[in-house]
Amino acid sequence: MTLSQRMQTLTGGGSDGWDVFLKARRMIAEGTPVVELTIGEHDIRTAAPILQDMHRSAMGGHTGYAMVPGTDALRDMVARRTSERTGVPTTRDNVLITPGGQSALFTAHAAACDPGDTALYIDPYYATYPGTIRGVSAVPRAVQTRAEDAFQPRAADIAAHAPDARSLLINSPNNPTGTVYSRATLDGIAQVCMEHDLWLISDEVYDTQVWEGAHVSPRALPGMAERTLVVGSMSKSHAMTGSRCGWIIGPEEVIAHLITFATHTTYGVPGFIQDASVFALGQGPDFEAEIAAPFLRRRAIAQRVLGAQNTIGMIPAQGAMYLMLDIRATGMSGDDFANALLDQHHIAVMPGESFGNAAAGHVRVAMTIDDAGFEAALRRLTAFAETCARAA
Numbered sequence: 001m002t003l004s005q006r007m008q009t010l011t012g013g014g015s016d017g018w019d020v021f022l023k024a025r026r027m028i029a030e031g032t033p034v035v036e037l038t039i040g041e042h043d044i045r046t047a048a049p050i051l052q053d054m055h056r057s058a059m060g061g062h063t064g065y066a067m068v069p070g071t072d073a074l075r076d077m078v079a080r081r082t083s084e085r086t087g088v089p090t091t092r093d094n095v096l097i098t099p100g101g102q103s104a105l106f107t108a109h110a111a112a113c114d115p116g117d118t119a120l121y122i123d124p125y126y127a128t129y130p131g132t133i134r135g136v137s138a139v140p141r142a143v144q145t146r147a148e149d150a151f152q153p154r155a156a157d158i159a160a161h162a163p164d165a166r167s168l169l170i171n172s173p174n175n176p177t178g179t180v181y182s183r184a185t186l187d188g189i190a191q192v193c194m195e196h197d198l199w200l201i202s203d204e205v206y207d208t209q210v211w212e213g214a215h216v217s218p219r220a221l222p223g224m225a226e227r228t229l230v231v232g233s234m235s236k237s238h239a240m241t242g243s244r245c246g247w248i249i250g251p252e253e254v255i256a257h258l259i260t261f262a263t264h265t266t267y268g269v270p271g272f273i274q275d276a277s278v279f280a281l282g283q284g285p286d287f288e289a290e291i292a293a294p295f296l297r298r299r300a301i302a303q304r305v306l307g308a309q310n311t312i313g314m315i316p317a318q319g320a321m322y323l324m325l326d327i328r329a330t331g332m333s334g335d336d337f338a339n340a341l342l343d344q345h346h347i348a349v350m351p352g353e354s355f356g357n358a359a360a361g362h363v364r365v366a367m368t369i370d371d372a373g374f375e376a377a378l379r380r381l382t383a384f385a386e387t388c389a390r391a392a
């Protein structure tokens with residue numbers, strides 16, 4: 001039997017730069033202690049009161065099919081939170097609950113693109129983006145950013161690709177760079193979207209992890225609510241990665257179609273997960289800040305460690321749980337550096353090349369281990385970079 005082209009070409013061929021990650025996994029399986037700084041997942045687990053609420057809901061019988069668009073309670077809660085955070089009036093009719101942000105990304109592209117349409121995304125990018133676009137039989141096209149701009153996209157670069165495109169996917173705070181898009185960047189992006197009639201798909205799953213500046217949702221910019229689909233999730237804000245609960249926010253008439261799409265694809269999210277999400281969101285911004293706090297602390301550690309040397313450059317890390325480090329002074333590619341660091345020091349980081357072309361000569365460090373271990377690993381990484389730079 002022959003598989004569809006869509007399935008066969010989903011990853012675009014090749015390893016997509018996951019070699020270092022897979023090598024680290026093999027080393028760990030063989031018993032080598034590896035310091036794992038590759039994964040975008042908290043080092044804490046979902047809080048016990050959230051799990052207790054999930055248990056209460058399941059034991060209370062909320063184990064059957066749930067409402068496909070999401071429960072009224074969760075849609076209302078997400079809508080209220082969105083209105084409060086962005087100032088854009090939002091009701092449950094603007095919200096579809098999805099099995100995680102990833103499903104929301106897929107659904108949003110299915111809404112925006114027909115087969116063969118060009119869908120733009122920003123390089124460096126979150127690993128699943130091109131495959132998600134191929135998954136709806138659209139054609140992914142990367143718009144490059146530059147390290148010297150701290151990876152803020154330039155509107156002119158997007159405009160150059162816009163004439164034959166249907167959609168643009170952005171992500172702020174950004175994985176992998178930690179960049180938070182400025183108001184000026186977002187104004188420029190909004191302008192291009194309006195001029196070229198593009199859908200804007202705004203991945204805001206890190207919106208509670210902002211260390212510098214403020215998170216601006218482009219849906220709040222003039223004229224943008226009608227063409228913006230916002231992707232959100234409980235994964236990063238509430239340490240609920242395994243619960244698979246996210247959402248899309250968009251115009252009412254679009255959400256109505258996406259509910260039909262969800263009926264024919266996911267059939268919704270389990271009721272007890274949705275109830276626990278209502279409980280978690282009900283804990284308010286203080287709880288969200290508590291979940292985000294370790295990354296802010298570790299960013300301060302990184303600023304202290306890296307501030308004392310000048311071999312490695314650090315992209316400002318304005319948000320999210322990652323550091324993007326410029327290791328070009330070593331004369332090595334991100335790939336070679338990450339491989340050598342893993343082989344010689346048993347520290348696993350992601351090569352910048354795993355996230356596209358724009359972050360070549362960089363490595364991404366996830367701030368996802370305890371503070372002391374993180375500081376020790378960063379010191380070893382720095383010393384290694386200095387040795388490599390001297391030899392270069």
Ligand SMILES: Cc1ncc(COP(=O)(O)O)c(C=O)c1O
Pocket residue numbers: 040099100101102103126171174175203205232233234235241245246
């Ligand atoms: C930028 C970005 N978007 C979306 C996701 C998907 O998150 P989830 O499907 O767990 O909500 C991730 C996960 O790492 C991410 O980094």
